[in-house]
Amino acid sequence: MTALAPRTAGDGTIQLATVRTRNYKLAISLAIATVLLGLLFLVAPRSGVSIFQIGSSSTALKVADIQVPSGSTAWITWALLLVLTVLAALDAWTYRKARLWVPIVYALLAVFAFLTWAAAGGGVVPVSGLLAGALSLSVPLVFGALGGVIGERGGVVNVAIEGQFLLGAFSAAVLASITHNPFVGLIGAMVGGVLVSFLLGAFGIKYLVDQVIVGVVLNVLVTGLTGFLYGVLLAPNEALLNSPPTFPRWKIPLLGDIPVIGPVFFNQTFIVYLMYVTVAVVAWALYRTRWGLRLRSVGEHPQAADTVGIRVNTTRFWNVSLAGAIAGIGGAYFTLVSVPHFTKEMTAGLGFIALACVIFGRWDPIRATLAALLFGFATNLPNLLTVLKTPIPSEFMLMVPYVVTILAVAGFAGRIQAPAADGKHYIKG
Known part of the structure; x- marks a missing residue:
C-alpha cells in the first residue's frame, strides 16, 4: 500500500512524500486457515473415495457422479492452498495490492478439500442440494x-x-x-x-x-x-x-x-x-x-x-x-x-x-x-457435515457461520472505510 506523508524540505517548505506499507492481513488469514486445514488432515486422516453428486433428479440432463480418492485429493488441494498463501505473502512483501482472485480461488479450493475429507469412505456430497440450501x-x-x-x-x-x-x-x-x-x-x-x-x-x-x-x-x-x-x-x-x-x-x-x-x-x-x-x-x-x-x-x-x-x-x-x-x-x-x-x-x-x-x-x-x-453457504454446511457423520463435534459445527463471519470481516476484508459521513448527523447551516 502507498500513502502520502508530509515532510519538511531544506528550504522550509512542506512536501508530500510517498510512504509504502505492507499489508499482511490477507496472507496471515490464509496462513491460519491453511495450517488449521493441514492439522485436521493430519490428526484425523480419512481414506477411501469421496463422491460428488453433480446431477439432480429435477433436471432433464443427467450427469454422472464424480469419485475422487479422499486422502490424496485432499493433500494435493492443500498443497495448492499453500501456494496461494505464499503468493499472497509475496504480494504483501513486494508492496503489491492483494489480487482479488486469490481469496476467491482459495475459498473454493478450501471448501473442495474439506468436503473431500468429510465425504471420505463413500460419502456423497449433493452439490446441487448444497448450493440450493445455501441460496x-x-x-x-x-x-x-x-x-x-x-x-x-x-x-x-x-x-x-x-x-x-x-x-x-x-x-x-x-x-x-x-x-x-x-x-x-x-x-x-x-x-x-x-x-x-x-x-x-x-x-x-x-x-x-x-x-x-x-x-x-x-x-x-x-x-x-x-x-x-x-x-x-x-x-x-x-x-x-x-x-x-x-x-x-x-x-x-x-x-x-x-x-x-x-x-x-x-x-x-x-x-x-x-x-x-x-x-x-x-x-x-x-x-x-x-x-x-x-x-x-x-x-x-x-x-x-x-x-x-x-x-x-x-x-x-x-x-x-x-x-x-x-x-x-x-x-x-x-x-x-x-x-x-x-x-x-x-x-x-x-x-x-x-x-x-x-x-x-x-x-x-x-x-x-x-x-x-x-x-449462507457457511450456515448450510454444518447440515451436510452432520449427514456425512464427520468426526467434528456438533458444537463446533454450529460455530462455523460465526467463525466465517469473524474471519471475513477481520481478515479477508482488508482495510475498509465506510462512507465519510456514515452515522454523522447533518445540521443545515
Missing part, C-alpha cells in the same frame, strides 16, 4: 444487506435490519393468512420494514439521536412487540392469522434443466427471482443514475450536496425508508417461503449477519450479495 439461507441476508448498503451509502447506520426482518415476517404472515394471498403478505412485509425505518429516520435524522443506539433499541422493541402479539393474537388464532400460503416454485424452461446451476438458480420462488432483479437494479442505479449520485453525495459530503440544492436530511429519510422496504422483503421470505408460519424471534440474529455482509462487501451491492451467499 435459500442467503436470500434474507441479501435483502438485508442491500437495505444496509442503501442506508449507509446515504449516511445512516442501519443497525435495525433485525427489527425490519422481524416485523416484515410478522406482517407477511398475518396479511397473507387473512387474504390467502402471498403477494399481499409481501406488500405487508415491505410496509412493516418501512415502519421500522420511519422510526429510525425520525430519531436518527430529525432528532439527532445516535443512530446505532436507535437501531439497537428498535430491534429490542420489535422483538418484544412481535413476541407479545404472537402470544396474544397468533397463537390462539393459528388457523386464521398464522397459516399463510407460501410462494410456489416456478421452474424456468431450459434454464432450469442446466446441470448444477439450473435447479439452484432457475427453479425458485417469486421472492428469489425478485432478489435477482433487486440486486441488479440497485447495483446499476447506485453508480449510473441521478438517484445514486445524490445518495452517495449525502453519504460522503453532505455539505457539498447541500450547496448544490440537495436536501440532505430529506434524501436520507426517504432512502432509509426504501432500505426498510427492501429489508422487509427479506423478512417475508421467512414466513412465505421458509416456514409457513410466524414464531417468536424466528430471524435468529440474521439481521446482524446482514450488517456484517455490508461491511465485508465494502458498502457495494454486488460484493455485499457475494458476502451474503458466503455466509
Whole structure:
C-alpha cells in the first residue's frame, strides 16, 4: 500500500512524500486457515473415495457422479492452498495490492478439500442440494444487506435490519393468512420494514439521536412487540392469522434443466427471482443514475450536496425508508417461503449477519450479495457435515457461520472505510 506523508524540505517548505506499507492481513488469514486445514488432515486422516453428486433428479440432463480418492485429493488441494498463501505473502512483501482472485480461488479450493475429507469412505456430497440450501439461507441476508448498503451509502447506520426482518415476517404472515394471498403478505412485509425505518429516520435524522443506539433499541422493541402479539393474537388464532400460503416454485424452461446451476438458480420462488432483479437494479442505479449520485453525495459530503440544492436530511429519510422496504422483503421470505408460519424471534440474529455482509462487501451491492451467499453457504454446511457423520463435534459445527463471519470481516476484508459521513448527523447551516 502507498500513502502520502508530509515532510519538511531544506528550504522550509512542506512536501508530500510517498510512504509504502505492507499489508499482511490477507496472507496471515490464509496462513491460519491453511495450517488449521493441514492439522485436521493430519490428526484425523480419512481414506477411501469421496463422491460428488453433480446431477439432480429435477433436471432433464443427467450427469454422472464424480469419485475422487479422499486422502490424496485432499493433500494435493492443500498443497495448492499453500501456494496461494505464499503468493499472497509475496504480494504483501513486494508492496503489491492483494489480487482479488486469490481469496476467491482459495475459498473454493478450501471448501473442495474439506468436503473431500468429510465425504471420505463413500460419502456423497449433493452439490446441487448444497448450493440450493445455501441460496435459500442467503436470500434474507441479501435483502438485508442491500437495505444496509442503501442506508449507509446515504449516511445512516442501519443497525435495525433485525427489527425490519422481524416485523416484515410478522406482517407477511398475518396479511397473507387473512387474504390467502402471498403477494399481499409481501406488500405487508415491505410496509412493516418501512415502519421500522420511519422510526429510525425520525430519531436518527430529525432528532439527532445516535443512530446505532436507535437501531439497537428498535430491534429490542420489535422483538418484544412481535413476541407479545404472537402470544396474544397468533397463537390462539393459528388457523386464521398464522397459516399463510407460501410462494410456489416456478421452474424456468431450459434454464432450469442446466446441470448444477439450473435447479439452484432457475427453479425458485417469486421472492428469489425478485432478489435477482433487486440486486441488479440497485447495483446499476447506485453508480449510473441521478438517484445514486445524490445518495452517495449525502453519504460522503453532505455539505457539498447541500450547496448544490440537495436536501440532505430529506434524501436520507426517504432512502432509509426504501432500505426498510427492501429489508422487509427479506423478512417475508421467512414466513412465505421458509416456514409457513410466524414464531417468536424466528430471524435468529440474521439481521446482524446482514450488517456484517455490508461491511465485508465494502458498502457495494454486488460484493455485499457475494458476502451474503458466503455466509449462507457457511450456515448450510454444518447440515451436510452432520449427514456425512464427520468426526467434528456438533458444537463446533454450529460455530462455523460465526467463525466465517469473524474471519471475513477481520481478515479477508482488508482495510475498509465506510462512507465519510456514515452515522454523522447533518445540521443545515
